Amino acid sequence: MSSIRPVDSPLHIRDDLAAAQAQMLACLTEPGTWWTGTERRAIALEARAARDCALCAERKVALSPFLVDGFHDGPAELDSAVVDVIHRIVTDPGRLVRSWYKGVIADSGLTPERYVELVAATVIMNAVDVFARAVGYAPPALAEVTAGTPSKERPLSATVEGAWVPQIPVGGDDWTALYEDREAVPQIGRALSLVPAEVNLLNSVSASHYMQLDDVSNPMHVEPGRAIDRLQMELVASRVSAVNECFY
Numbered sequence: 001m002s003s004i005r006p007v008d009s010p011l012h013i014r015d016d017l018a019a020a021q022a023q024m025l026a027c028l029t030e031p032g033t034w035w036t037g038t039e040r041r042a043i044a045l046e047a048r049a050a051r052d053c054a055l056c057a058e059r060k061v062a063l064s065p066f067l068v069d070g071f072h073d074g075p076a077e078l079d080s081a082v083v084d085v086i087h088r089i090v091t092d093p094g095r096l097v098r099s100w101y102k103g104v105i106a107d108s109g110l111t112p113e114r115y116v117e118l119v120a121a122t123v124i125m126n127a128v129d130v131f132a133r134a135v136g137y138a139p140p141a142l143a144e145v146t147a148g149t150p151s152k153e154r155p156l157s158a159t160v161e162g163a164w165v166p167q168i169p170v171g172g173d174d175w176t177a178l179y180e181d182r183e184a185v186p187q188i189g190r191a192l193s194l195v196p197a198e199v200n201l202l203n204s205v206s207a208s209h210y211m212q213l214d215d216v217s218n219p220m221h222v223e224p225g226r227a228i229d230r231l232q233m234e235l236v237a238s239r240v241s242a243v244n245e246c247f248y
Helices: 015-027 037-050 054-060 080-091 098-107 112-134 175-179 196-209 230-243
Strands: none
Touching (some): 015 196, 037 080, 037 112, 080 098, 112 196, 175 196
8 A cells, every 4th residue: 555655645645545546556467358467567557658758749739640650658568559559548538539449440459348458457557647646656666467367258248339349238238237227327437348347447446536426417416525525526527627638
């Protein structure tokens, strides 16, 4: 836990938030559904390096990020096409389009399943590092890799129904197993459902970072133990989304 919350920190970090950050950090070196622990660690390190990448900075100010070629700064432990995907997700996600995604699947060797898990690991590393920077901590070190083999379990009912990637449809055979007895789940909650383990992690840590999924639709919900109220939480979330050019 010390890597998430230094003992000499003057800030009070809630126990549940520190535990969620530690959980996110640990998962980045464990075998996933489609990537090994070694590969997930490499994805995380590449995501961390993307923020200081000169090529990404040049692309960010270009009229189109697809007009600038070059080589990314980073550990380069993964295939160059995979590295490019990671860097684009971290530094310029607002300008990614469906045709880009289709090109990635056609040319990089990534399957939709591996792409979804790649996105999840990239976002998790980004969330850990942004949190550390926000509270003035050094980026936490990644643990050693946990041995194991990816399960490669794919939801049988997953299908494309509007999103770029297949998702578990409402009421599908895998719906109850993943979402229990919920009749509906926001699209943002279904985005990673092609890899259910990533949805489970998101649900687990979202309660500490935001609120329980079931409470999101209730504008009157008051999250206990928070320094700001629900309206203030939404104001912060909306501002951050706008700055990050979030689709939602």
